[in-house]
Amino acid sequence: MNVHNTAGSDKAGVLEKTFTIQGGDFIRAGEVSSTIKKVLKEIGMDPQIIRRAAIASFEAEINVVCYADHGTVHLTITPDELRIVAEDRGSGIADIELAMQEGFSTATEEIREMGFGAGMGLPNIKKNVDRLFIESTTGEGTRLEMVIEIKPRGTTEMQ
């Protein structure tokens, strides 16, 4: 059930895509999530799963733009699950447990002026995915792995 390192596009039913995000680029923030949403629509993914993936991906993307120099988002879709891994080189998270609490934030005034930085991002990601793994090293960066299970449904078969 758990698919790790789904290395090949040669593997049947596996779709993989990688996107890059520029830290501090507030204008383009959201483009990657928009593209992911489009890809999921094109393959006929269940609308509720698309919505959850889009929200989680967008929150993660905003975090990279706010707190990192640059980052990548790697999307993997297998018949069983949708996995989004957001990795960045940046400030990292000093205390993950604290960051998971609603309302805790280290956002700058600039981030808050944009309407973000309320300390809702990570909790909201957790709410929208089935599994969330966070690894972070202060001063180096963060890796966020978000997994949404795809329930077998006749209408959303990808093959």
Added chain:
Amino acid sequence: MTLKEVKDLLHGEVLCGDELLDSTQIDKAFAADLLSDVLAYAKERTLLITGITNQQVVRTVEMLELCGIVFVRGKKPDAETITLARSKHIPMLTTRYIMFETCGRLYQRGVRGCIECA
């Protein structure tokens, strides 16, 4: 009510999506200047009422599949933001009413919040 009726009720100005006003049905709304809260709470097919005018508002609406945006206090986004919304088929209005008055007018006409409690 339709978005066209919302526009009339709020004496609004259409910024984009004029062709969508008649076909967009509004029964629930979410009002906030905090996009973090919108992302955490707003349900799909909800009208967003906000004073934030940056491109991230449009992105947020796109991700959540909300059905349109009303900018309050006479605020208007820049041309790029309007172009982005147009490309995403997101109708946008602006009204001179403040957020409180905007919400009150819509509530009076039967529009409700998209959740009962946060």
